Amino acid sequence: MKKIVLLLVTLSMTLAAALSRARAEEVSVVVSGTPQSAADAYKAGGKLYLDAKRVGALYGGQVYWYPVSGRVQLSLRGRSLQLVVGANKAAAGAEELSLGDPMIVRVSRAFVPMSFLTGPEFAAWSGHQTRYDERTRTLIVEKTGTVGAPRAFSYRGRTRISLELASGASYRAVARGTGGLDLIVDYGVAEGDESISLEDGVVDSYALKQEAKLVRLTVRFTDKGQRWRVLELAGPRRVALDVYAPGAEAPVSEPVKRRRLIVIDPGHGGKDPGATGGRGTHEKDVNLAAALELARVLRERGDFEVLLTREDDTFLPLSERSEFANGKKADLFISLHCNAARNKRENGFEVYSVSETASDPEAEQLAAAENAALEFEGKDPQDETAKMILLAMTKTEMINESATFSALSAQSIAKRVDVAARGAKQAAFYVLRGTHAPAILVEMAFVSHAKDEAKLASRGFRRRMAEGVAAGAVEYARRQGWLE
Numbered sequence: 001m002k003k004i005v006l007l008l009v010t011l012s013m014t015l016a017a018a019l020s021r022a023r024a025e026e027v028s029v030v031v032s033g034t035p036q037s038a039a040d041a042y043k044a045g046g047k048l049y050l051d052a053k054r055v056g057a058l059y060g061g062q063v064y065w066y067p068v069s070g071r072v073q074l075s076l077r078g079r080s081l082q083l084v085v086g087a088n089k090a091a092a093g094a095e096e097l098s099l100g101d102p103m104i105v106r107v108s109r110a111f112v113p114m115s116f117l118t119g120p121e122f123a124a125w126s127g128h129q130t131r132y133d134e135r136t137r138t139l140i141v142e143k144t145g146t147v148g149a150p151r152a153f154s155y156r157g158r159t160r161i162s163l164e165l166a167s168g169a170s171y172r173a174v175a176r177g178t179g180g181l182d183l184i185v186d187y188g189v190a191e192g193d194e195s196i197s198l199e200d201g202v203v204d205s206y207a208l209k210q211e212a213k214l215v216r217l218t219v220r221f222t223d224k225g226q227r228w229r230v231l232e233l234a235g236p237r238r239v240a241l242d243v244y245a246p247g248a249e250a251p252v253s254e255p256v257k258r259r260r261l262i263v264i265d266p267g268h269g270g271k272d273p274g275a276t277g278g279r280g281t282h283e284k285d286v287n288l289a290a291a292l293e294l295a296r297v298l299r300e301r302g303d304f305e306v307l308l309t310r311e312d313d314t315f316l317p318l319s320e321r322s323e324f325a326n327g328k329k330a331d332l333f334i335s336l337h338c339n340a341a342r343n344k345r346e347n348g349f350e351v352y353s354v355s356e357t358a359s360d361p362e363a364e365q366l367a368a369a370e371n372a373a374l375e376f377e378g379k380d381p382q383d384e385t386a387k388m389i390l391l392a393m394t395k396t397e398m399i400n401e402s403a404t405f406s407a408l409s410a411q412s413i414a415k416r417v418d419v420a421a422r423g424a425k426q427a428a429f430y431v432l433r434g435t436h437a438p439a440i441l442v443e444m445a446f447v448s449h450a451k452d453e454a455k456l457a458s459r460g461f462r463r464r465m466a467e468g469v470a471a472g473a474v475e476y477a478r479r480q481g482w483l484e
C-alpha cells in the first residue's frame with residue numbers, strides 16, 4: 001500500500017513538473033501608451049507564445065481561427081496574413097514572412113510566437129513596433145506607419161507644418177474653400193490621429209486623421225484667403241506646408257539676428273537612474289529620449305542653436321550641468337525629468353522655475369528628491385543647497401524671467417499633451433540655481449502612476465511634450481525680441 005501511495009506521489013510530481021514546463025500565463029499589455037487588459041500567453045520550451053485571437057485586437061485588425069484546418073488569418077487594413085499551425089512561414093499575399101518558431105495549439109486555441117511579433121518582418125508588415133520586456137512581462141505595441149506626426153513651427157508672418165513621409169508615399173494638396181486646405185496621402189498609414197489648436201495668428205488648427213484608404217491632414221487658417229505653398233524637404237523626407245499671414249511677403253526673409261542658444265538637460269543618467277516606475281521604466285531613459293526629441297524639434301525650426309548636457313546614458317554631476325550651460329553662454333536652460341510620488345494616484349505634468357522658497361510643501365519635497373542626485377556625487381544635498389542660495393541671491397532678475405518662461409511653457413504643454421496640467425510652480429532646484437539664464441525644470445508626468453508611466457514610455461507622448469516645451473521657449477524668445 002505504501003508503495004502505491006509513493007508511486008502516486010511520484011507520478012503526480014512528475015506530471016506537475018511537466019505542466020510547469022509548458023504553462024499558461026498572462027502578460028501586461030500597453031498599446032500606443034495606453035495600458036490594456038492582460039493577454040493570455042503560453043510558455044513552452046522556454047519560448048513565449050501569445051493568444052492569436054488577441055493579436056488582432058492589439059494591432060487594430062481581426063483574427064479568424066479555423067481549428068479544423070489549423071489556420072489563422074490576421075486581417076489588417078484590407079491586407080491579410082495566413083499562418084498555419086506547425087509551419088514556420090506565414091503568407092502575406094505573394095510574400096512570405098519567417099516566423100522563426102512555428103505557431104502552436106493549446107486547449108484548442110492558436111498561439112503565435114512572441115519572437116515573430118517583435119521581429120522586423122512583422123514590424124514592416126503591420127506598421128507597428130512591438131517590444132516585450134521579459135523582466136516586467138509587458139508587451140509594448142506602438143504604431144509607426146508611413147505618415148509621421150505633423151510638426152508645427154510658428155514664425156513671424158508664417159507657419160510651417162511638416163509631415164514625415166515614407167519614401168514612395170505620394171501626397172496631394174486640396175484647398176478647402178478659402179479658409180484652409182487638406183493634405184492627402186493616398187494609401188497612407190498614420191502613426192496616430194492628432195488634433196491641435198495652434199491659434200498662432202496664421203493657422204487656427206490642424207488635425208491628422210486616418211481614413212479607410214488615406215491619411216488626411218486638415219489645416220484651418222485664421223483668416224480667409226491666406227496664401228500657402230507646399231514643398232518637399234529631404235533628410236528625412238518631409239512634405240512642408242507654409243501658410244502666410246495676410247499681407248506677409250512670401251517667402252519671408254530668413255532671420256539674420258544672432259541665433260540664441262538653448263541648452264537641454266536630460267535629468268539623471270548612468271549610475272543615477274532617477275525615479276523608476278512599476279513597469280520598470282527608468283526616469284533617466286525617458287528624460288534622454290524626450291530631450292533628443294526636443295532638440296530635433298528646436299533644430300528643425302532653424303532659428304536656435306541647441307546643445308544637450310548629455311546625449312547618452314552617462315552620469316553627470318548637477319553642478320556640471322549648469323556650468324556647461326554657463327560656459328556656453330546659454331540663453332535658455334531646460335531640464336527634463338519625470339515625477340514620482342508615494343501616492344500612486346498622483347499624475348500629470350508640472351513646470352518649475354527656481355526660487356528661494358518652494359511654492360508649496362509638495363514642490364519642496366520634489367526639489368529635495370531631485371537634489372538627492374547630489375548623493376551620487378558624494379556631496380551632502382543640505383550643504384550644497386545652502387551654497388547655491390548665496391549664488392542665486394545675485395540673480396533675482398533670472399528668478400522672475402524663469403517664472404515667466406515656466407508659465408508660458410506650462411500653457412503650451414497643456415495644449416498638446418493628454419495628461420493633467422498641474423501648472424507652473426517654484427522650488428529650490430539645485431540644477432536650476434547655478435544657471436545664469438532663464439531656466440525651467442519640466443516634470444513631464446509621474447513614472448509612479450500606471451497610466452502616466454505608459455505615456456512616458458510612448459514616443460507619441462514624448463513628441464507632443466517636446467513640441468509643447470519648444471513652443472513655450474519660442475513664445476518666450478519672441479517676447480524677448482530674439483526672433484524675427
Ligand SMILES: [Zn+2]
Pocket residue numbers: 267268274275283337338370
Ligand atoms: Zn528627476
